[in-house]
Amino acid sequence: MKAVAIINLRVSEEMKRKLTNLARTIGASQTELVKTAVAEKLTVHEAERSELSASIPDWVPEGKYVALVRGAVAAAGDSVADVSCAAAAKFPDDPIRVLRKGKRIKPIHYAFMAEAPMKCWKYEMVETESFPVIPATVVGRKEVQTLCSPDTASSLTLASQHLIDNAELQPDATESVATAAGLVKMSTYKAVISLPIGRYQAIVASSQIPSILPFQVLLGRNVLDKLDLMTLGKSKVVCLKDP
Numbered sequence: 001m002k003a004v005a006i007i008n009l010r011v012s013e014e015m016k017r018k019l020t021n022l023a024r025t026i027g028a029s030q031t032e033l034v035k036t037a038v039a040e041k042l043t044v045h046e047a048e049r050s051e052l053s054a055s056i057p058d059w060v061p062e063g064k065y066v067a068l069v070r071g072a073v074a075a076a077g078d079s080v081a082d083v084s085c086a087a088a089a090k091f092p093d094d095p096i097r098v099l100r101k102g103k104r105i106k107p108i109h110y111a112f113m114a115e116a117p118m119k120c121w122k123y124e125m126v127e128t129e130s131f132p133v134i135p136a137t138v139v140g141r142k143e144v145q146t147l148c149s150p151d152t153a154s155s156l157t158l159a160s161q162h163l164i165d166n167a168e169l170q171p172d173a174t175e176s177v178a179t180a181a182g183l184v185k186m187s188t189y190k191a192v193i194s195l196p197i198g199r200y201q202a203i204v205a206s207s208q209i210p211s212i213l214p215f216q217v218l219l220g221r222n223v224l225d226k227l228d229l230m231t232l233g234k235s236k237v238v239c240l241k242d243p
Contacts, residue, residue: 009034040118044230044237054125060101068097080105080126081147084133084214089145092135092196095122098214105129108212118228119196123236124214132231132238133215138204139192141168148193148217150229150238156186157193157220158207164189172203193223197242200226 011019023030060066060076067075067087075086080098087096099105105127123130124147136148138159144167151158156177159169169189177186186205193200200223209216230239 040239040241043118043120044232044235044239046120054097054099056099056101062102063100065098065100065105068099069094079211080214081211081216084124085146085216088133088135088147093119093121096124096133096214098124098126100127105212108210117197118230118239118241120237120239123238126214130236131214132236134219134238134240135196136217136219137194138163138167138169138217139194139199140164140170140189142166143194146217147215148195148219149215150224150231151218151220152224152229154218154220155222156188156205157191157202157223158209158218159189159191159204160209160216161206163216164204164206167191169204175205177205193217193219195227195240197227197240 019030019033023033026033054068055071056066056068057073060073064076065078065080065083066073067083069087069091074090074096075083077083077086083098084096107127107129121132121134124133125131131149133147133149136146138144138146144163146163156175169191172188172190175186175188176183178184186207188203188205191202191204193202193204202220202223204217207218209218226242228241228243230241231237232239
């Protein structure tokens, strides 16, 4: 039997009134609301406090990219995307640090389209640059594990053509998509996006996502509108919850 502790909490009358109204609205008890809020705060805090190792072992060949998890090399390869996806497949809940042996990775700026528990991940570090990434599996005729990053400015979810081909996604249509460079024709595909909090049917558009970035999918609002997203820039933590 799990041990249960009791915590006495004093709140103002105004907060108690708001808590009572909220509990009545969503059909939960006040105790359940407080427990959920505390659990979510602890989840964010634990992700924020995760350590990111930054030491490359001597055996790593010159010029190779390495993904470090828990102080050890989780993957080594020829691109940021490859080692990030390999490390996330082995350790989906641990923070990842990517470095290159020898010449440092040049910073890259990116812009593409200007009760389940909450899950949180520390931003991935690539040298000194940070990226909010989430483990994902793109499902077509085949399943491909990858990393995704949220893009609230995009109505469609975007994926690299390489990933689309590997997952053998089925074509859907060709769409005219408004971008900062004007209208662009994009091929779209039917897919299932599997995240640690659930699976989502989505139309995915093909995009040029370079392998120097750790992710190969940008989650657009056709997926993000089905869940709750929280990005804590100062803490460098990204969280998802299926409401």
